[in-house]
Amino acid sequence: MNASAPPGLTPEDERLSALRATWATPPGWRGRLAAVNHSTIGLRFIVTGLAFFLVAGLLAMFMRLQLAWPGNLVLDPQRYAEFTTMHGTTMMFLFAVPVMEGFALYLVPKMIGSRDLPFPRLSAFGYWCYLFGGLFLYSSFLFDAVPDSGWFMYAPLTDSTWSPGLNADFWLIGVTFAEISAVAAAVEMIVAILVCRAPGMDLRRIPLFAWAMLVTSFMIVFGFPPLILASILLEIQRAFGFVFFDPALGGDPLLWQHLFWLFGHPEVYIIFLPAAGVVSMVVSTFARRPMVGYTWIVLALVGTGFLSFGLWVHHMFTVGIPLLALAFFSAASMAVAIPMGIQVFAWIATLWAGRPWLRVPTLYLFGFFFVFVPGGLTGVMVAMVPFDWQAHDSHFVVAHLHHVLIGGLMFPLFAGLHYWLPLASGREPSESLSRTAFWLVFIGFNLTFLPMYLTGLLGMPRRAYTYLPELGLHWPNLVSTAAGFVLAVGMVAVLLDVALSFRHGPRARRNPWRAGTLEWALEHPVPDFNFASVPRVQGRDPLWADPRLAEATQRPDGLLGEARHGVRELIGSSILDARPEQVIRISGPTRLPLLAALVLAALLAAFLAKLYWLAAAIALPLLALLWRWGWTTGDPGGPDAVEAEAGLVLPTQYAARNAPGWWALVMSLLVDGSLFASLVFSYFYLWLGxxxxxxxxxxxxxxxxxxxxxxxxxxxxxxxxxxxxxxxxxxxxxxxxxxxxxxxxxxxxxxxxxxxxxxxxxxxxxxxxxxxxxxxxxxxxxxxxxxxxxxxxxxxxxxxxxxxxxxxxxxxxxxxxxxxxxxxxxxxxxxxxxxxxxxx
Missing domain, CATH: 1.20.120.80 (Cytochrome c oxidase, subunit III, four-helix bundle)
Structure with a gap:
């Protein structure tokens, strides 16, 4: 009998009590700082991402006020450049990617039938790096050194000659610090989806959101290192006098553009593919039928991932690249519309063949279709070189960017918030407030950005703080500004509705949408261990295939139903057919990730202050913390094998060939290999010039x-x-x-x-x-x-x-x-x- 369990409990209650004790986070604020559970970390990512989203929106409102009428002086040119830079940087690096990674961290383990992620400390460390990186970037306002060179930070305007202050340094160090989080989450997600799926969930049964996150994570593994390298090279040039981007000494400022857009165009699809995964999940549930063309959607996700790396020069059509190269990248830019179109037609076919249920998440789906299709069509337009030469750096591109990125992300994001809110809170949002907020967002969004196509075609440049009255653009800009405030009110209403529902919303029953995926098998509130017994999956929609599965997962009489010695355990499965292969013993609550992130932040702050000796000294306690982290990871000295259930003895990960740590190394070396390849590319690119x-x-x-x-x-x-x-x-x-x-x-x-x-x-x-x-x-x-x-x-x-x-x-x-x-x-x-x- 479990010594910590109250007397008089049944064996089943004793097992549940032991599971709760093993997986619990310590109480109080100190316990919260030590939390490593994937649900807690995922919600923190989502809340922090939405907070940065509000800050970026506030900056955008000041910019729209400045552009409402020619000759306005709401912002002077310097402040406008700062707000433009921080708005774009926040939306791209501190909102779009982190908020969808938060969704993945919270949902994917539940979708694939896992109790947690295989590296919970890494998830927590990634969150703290993300938070501190964002705060580091915004601390530039305190030192009057706000980055002002655009969210793409083109050289040579950002070298020490033209930006002698700390403005660019805050951007380079802050963004790179935050990107550690994205890379860590990508490695975590790949390993989890490959080796932590429930028995029976082979590759043909993985939920489409998990597929989207798997492809996205591989894109991050290969796409983020070029930007990380570019940021490191530019910071080295600024700090130590290197000359990578100085054409007078053999450098080339176009090297920055190549490295940046090697990240930048895959970034568009890194943002969009998780949103597409959300759409697939919500469409299937509210159409009340399995997704049409599941295999085609998976192939489209993979195809988009591959094609996205062949488009980076799409953003460099005006820099003087040979026409033959432009023709290749123009064709590649148009070709990516094919896999995107496959997904759109599959969604429409699913709704057409099903019995659509019109609820708030469905409204956001229809809003997404209305907004994303024009964005995709204008994307084909700017993929054509002659048109791009005319529209480049105009408000036409601003409108296209927001239709594709913000519309393509925001509407699925809000659909997902309303869809999974009952799972996270155990409550439902207000239907009337939700519908009102939707219409404010939908009308405000379209009236904000559709006029920008017109102003762009009429010659209004982007990033300009004012314009001449003779252009005749004041009325379209005034409409955009007014609609922007309607959009802002709608967004605040959405987030307020979601926040209030956690305390005041009506209680939701289990699986209120009658969905078929595993996350809806969980109780409300969701236990820290997700599943009392790891489920065995049959079919792509397990709850539709076996309605009794939800009850079975909450009884601790199956796979890993026994909590052993207070150690947290997951099932590790084979990659192709998800056969149980190992028991993964993971770490519990600890403040090591927080301490490591704090020491790393101190090291970067010392480097920013040009106290290089202090930065080198701080590296020693950082190494000591990481040594301690490695020494205490998992279950040091634990057994080589454990009994997962009656008659099933599995090795622990320390003795298994397919261990998560092994795959984490492989993924990390892919990240590093991409970084090394980008550096070798830089060497030969400069040689050719x-x-x-x-x-x-x-x-x-x-x-x-x-x-x-x-x-x-x-x-x-x-x-x-x-x-x-x-x-x-x-x-x-x-x-x-x-x-x-x-x-x-x-x-x-x-x-x-x-x-x-x-x-x-x-x-x-x-x-x-x-x-x-x-x-x-x-x-x-x-x-x-x-x-x-x-x-x-x-x-x-x-x-x-x-x-x-x-x-x-x-x-x-x-x-x-x-x-x-x-x-x-x-x-x-x-x-x-x-x-x-x-x-x-």
């Missing part, structure tokens, strides 16, 4: 060739030492394995010193763009070797404590794979730095 690479008098001399060969030999020796350490572990020789990892770390440290010696003839990074990018590439790889050294020392310490063994090899497998990747990356970097200049 200059006559001599490296230039005369700057570059690696013949004298450095022996030193470079010594460095190469040391790198290969690291690979050999890694292999020997892994072999010793497989043979059960733990002491020899620990010595092998220690030797690997020592060889890595010697390699860093030897390679720095080999790079010495390159000269100062500020002499030429070649030296800047060469030193950056060498430093990038040196940072990876230093990280791999820490991993090697960590595994050696774990081996000596008996926490890693031949039957418990996960950390060693991960470290060996990291070293293999680091050596492979080093070979490529060595070839680019030492071999290529001698062959070019």
């Amino acid at each position: 200059t006559d001599a690479w490296p230039p005369d008098g700057i570059g690696i001399g013949i004298a450095s060739w022996p030193a470079s060969l010594v460095a190469l030999g040391l790198l290969l020796a690291c690979a050999a030492a890694t292999r020997l350490a892994a072999r010793a572990l497989r043979q059960g020789a733990l002491a020899r394995a620990a010595r092998g990892w220690t030797w690997t770390a020592l060889l890595g440290a010697v390699f860093i010193a030897a390679h720095a010696r080999a790079m010495a003839p390159t000269g100062a990074p500020g002499n030429h763009a070649y030296a800047s990018v060469a030193w950056t590439l060498a430093g990038f790889h040196a940072a990876h070797v230093a990280l791999a050294i820490l991993f090697a020392l960590f595994v050696a310490a774990r081996l000596r404590q008996g926490l890693v063994s031949a039957g418990h090899p996960l950390e060693a497998r991960i470290t060996a794979a990291l070293w293999r990747y680091t050596v492979a990356q080093g070979l490529l970097a060595w070839s680019v730095l030492h071999l290529f200049p001698r062959l070019a």
Whole structure:
């Protein structure tokens, strides 16, 4: 009997009591700061994203007042530029992506039949980075250093020559800080969807919102690193005098545009695809039938993800790119309309074949169709090069952007808020207030942005703080401004309705919409552990396929119904057919993510203040926190196998081949590989723009060739030492394995010193763009070797404590794979730095 359970309870009640105790968050504000449960973190993302949304809307209202009539002085030119920059930055980086990731963090585990996400600490850390990054960015108002160069921060206007203050630094550091959150959530979501699905939920049964988030997360993995790299390069140029974007010294400001839009155009679909997933879920429920063309929608999501990476020059048609390249990117920009159209026709076909139920979420669906289709059609227009030359940087593009991004996101977002609100709150919103808010939003949105197509075609430029009366644009702008306030009132009404419903709304019964997906099997309020027994799934709509499943999931007599020793457990399943393969033991509440994010924020603040010595000093406690984090993750020293249910014994993740930690490493290396590929792309892009690479008098001399060969030999020796350490572990020789990892770390440290010696003839990074990018590439790889050294020392310490063994090899497998990747990356970097200049 559970010692903590009250006397007189049945065995089933005892199990439920043990589950509640195991999964509970400690009470009080200290407990809330330590929360790591996916529902709590997801709701925090949503609430914080909506708060930033309101702030961005307030900035937009000031901008609309300024443009309501020619000659207005509501905002001076400087303040208008600041508000424009902060409005766009907030909507793109602090609202659109984080709020949909919040939906995913809250909903996806429930949809796929999981109790939580596999890395709850990572989710919490991502939230704190997101919050602190946004606050970091907005703290620029306190220092009168608000970013003012547009949300795209084009070089060279943002280098230290033309932006000598801290304005650009606040943007570069704040946005990059917040992007850590997006990347962390993407890795978490991919691993969860791949290996944490309920038994029976094979790839053909994954809910469409989960499919949309899986594709979106892979897009983030490959799409965000180019912008992260661009931000790092520009901040290095501003802080240390590098010259990546200085054309006088071999740099090129167009390199920033290429890196930015390698992120920027996939970003459009990173924002839209989760919204499309929401639409698919709501359409199926309110049409009261399974989605038409499920397979086609999945293929359309995947196709959109692939095509979106071939469109980045769509935003650079006016910079002087050769016409043949423009033709290719123009065709690709129009081709992406095909998978988008497939989804629209599937939604219409589902509604047509079903029996639509007209409720508030359905109203927002129809509003989405009305708004998104014109946005898509104008997207095809600006994909045509001659038209884009005329409309580029006009209010026509502003109208198109808001129709596609804000209309394409906002209407599904509000549909999703009303649809899943009973699940999160146990209550329903006010039907009359909800419908009134919808019409205010719908009418206000269209009357705000439709006139902008006209003003853009009549010649009104974007980002201009005023316009001449002779243009005759005052009446359309006045209509847009007035309608903008109607839209603002509607949005506030929506959010007020949602907030009030948490306390004052009528109580909702379980599954009030009679939906078919697993999240609606849960009780209200949702237990911290979601499912008392992990469900076994039959069909794409499990609740429609088996109406008794909802009750079965709340009885602790099935899969993982037994809480063991206060450890939180998930089922890990095979990727293709979702067979139970492992029991994943995850961490409970802790303040480590908060502390790590706070220390990282302090490090970035010191860097912003140009106190580089202090930033370097703060890195030490940050490393100590991360060491502690790694040491206490999961269930250190736990068993190699547990009984998941009667007669089913499964290995824990430490002994499983398909462990979440392994897949997290793979996804993280994909992120890092994209970052490395962007840096190598920068090297060769700058080479193509200059006559001599490296230039005369700057570059690696013949004298450095022996030193470079010594460095190469040391790198290969690291690979050999890694292999020997892994072999010793497989043979059960733990002491020899620990010595092998220690030797690997020592060889890595010697390699860093030897390679720095080999790079010495390159000269100062500020002499030429070649030296800047060469030193950056060498430093990038040196940072990876230093990280791999820490991993090697960590595994050696774990081996000596008996926490890693031949039957418990996960950390060693991960470290060996990291070293293999680091050596492979080093070979490529060595070839680019030492071999290529001698062959070019």
